[in-house]
Amino acid sequence: MPVDARSMETTLLGRFAARPLWQGALLLGAAHLVLALGMLIGSLVLSGGFGAEEPLLPGPLMAAVRGLTAVLLQPGMAVWSAVEVEARGADGLEWAVVVLNSLLWGTCMALLVRSRRARAGT
Numbered sequence: 383m384p385v386d387a388r389s390m391e392t393t394l395l396g397r398f399a400a401r402p403l404w405q406g407a408l409l410l411g412a413a414h415l416v417l418a419l420g421m422l423i424g425s426l427v428l429s430g431g432f433g434a435e436e437p438l439l440p441g442p443l444m445a446a447v448r449g450l451t452a453v454l455l456q457p458g459m460a461v462w463s464a465v466e467v468e469a470r471g472a473d474g475l476e477w478a479v480v481v482l483n484s485l486l487w488g489t490c491m492a493l494l495v496r497s498r499r500a501r502a503g504t
Contacts, residue, residue, distance in 0.1 A: 396499065398495055399495045399496050399498070399499035400499075403489075403492055403493070403496065406488070406491075406492030406495065406496075407485065407488045407489040407492045408485075408488065409488070409492075410487070410488035410489075410491040410492050411484045411485040411486075411487060411488025411489070412484070412488070413488070414454070414484040414487040414488055414491075415480070415481065415484035417454060418451070418454040418455055418480070418483075418484060419480075421447065421450055421451040421454055422451050422455070424447065424451075425444075425447045425448050425451045428444060428447060429444060429448075454487075455480070455483065456483075457483065457486070458479045458480055458482065458483025458484075458486075459479075459483075461479060462476060462479045
């Protein structure tokens, strides 16, 4: 189904695509960071914590929450586990990897929005 260029301008994504790429990447990266950390905290809470014998959610639903959390934290956590940093102050470096991971996701999403706008012919 073709996208009408005029209707694209009035939609939220159309107005978002009109912003400079770096602004879109920052906004979507921040949204990704909030979502990823929210899912991480949510999965820890819903699993009953570290010492729980059984999760608060049923098995398949808990597996879905954990899977979504793992997807949102990639590829940053794959890089982090490959590097195996044991140095002092590694917590700050790990947070930097999480933030850079969200910026990567934000940049990719902003580019996807821009490509959709380009396909619409605007």
